Amino acid sequence: MAQTKHAMLVNADHDEAARQHFAVGLKSHLSAHVASGTKSAYEARVKPAYRRAKGRVPTTRHEVRRALAHDPYYQAASALKRTAQEIMWDAVGAPVEREWEDLKARAQTCSAQLGSLRLDPALKIPRYHAAVDIHCMPGGYHSEIGADDLYAGALYDRGIYLFSMGLRGDLNDDFGHSLVAWVRSRYPSLSPKRILDLGCSVGHGTLPWADAFPDAEVHAFDVGAPMLRYAHARAGALGKSVHFSQQNAEATDFPDGHFDLIVSQIIIHETSRRALPRILRECHRLLKPGGLMVHMDGIDWRGLDPYDAFVPDWDTYFNNEPFIGPMHDLDLPQLAADVGFSRDKIIFATATSARREHENRDRSELTSGDFGNVGAFMVFGGIKD
């Protein structure tokens, strides 16, 4: 398992790398060997006890979760999983702090190369980011502790690689490549002039679009300034031209009808019930007539057995991802219709990982790892009339 080196990636020394490897080893062990014990505990004692008490078995993921909440095996497995997550971020943060000054110098060199960066220090950070450190990443995506801060970006680039145990690819770009492949297979003649990537973080999912459509102007934005400084420098380090800006997807400063293609990868589940309709309305405004909007996120849980649907909901309650569960309760096609997409032009589909490593897994197995490490993704969007 080796992440692709580039000039902005933080260099861990021997002891820091050992701590990072320990964190991944622990996460992999929990995912492969401990998580399955929860299912055994559920089948052997929790479900039978529930049936005795209520005369039926749990029928929703919420009932499964509430029934398991007091089970000692689930409590221990859950505490270990949360601890592993915190150990991982600590192990990633130490070398970022050590390289702080050098990282800023490297960013200056790399950022000078390609694309552009537009920051807005007055941007109000939405409450769904300011109130929680999403997936326990210290400081979240937006916090700044010094001038020209890159901390969150550097932390995310390495942290997400370890968090996903390398399953998102050597450049953490599987979501981007998977969505590009899905779009190309459905719309082979698509040739966008302007592409917009919402919630780009450090550009993991953005660069595959720049590669796929080299003649297009690629724009990407995020609410977090440290993510964007790092994203711009990382794109420069990897030789890609992207125009980054600091904006809220609920209301951007781009003109009406500016984009032929609007994409996002794993941002929807990190927004909120109120924000999502506004984001979709904004996408509709920004699309040209005939333009395509596609958002990719975790798997579609609908139709899963209550236990399988409960497994990824762990992140909702214990990994500071409060909107994951509620997002799956929403009628996304209806939300798209509400903002103006015609019913017959709304997209709701499943795409598989471009890396194809998980293609032979069955659907329930796909839910057993951490959120986002799966091999099948929900694709949701629409074509503007």
Ligand SMILES: C[S@@+](CC[C@H](N)C(=O)[O-])C[C@H]1O[C@@H](n2cnc3c(N)ncnc32)[C@H](O)[C@@H]1O
């Ligand atoms: C999980 S990361 C997305 C990763 C990225 N798209 C990729 O493919 O690797 C979610 C990102 O969405 C951003 N985000 C969430 N809500 C946003 C909003 N309303 N406006 C702009 N960015 C937002 C967050 O700041 C964060 O960087």
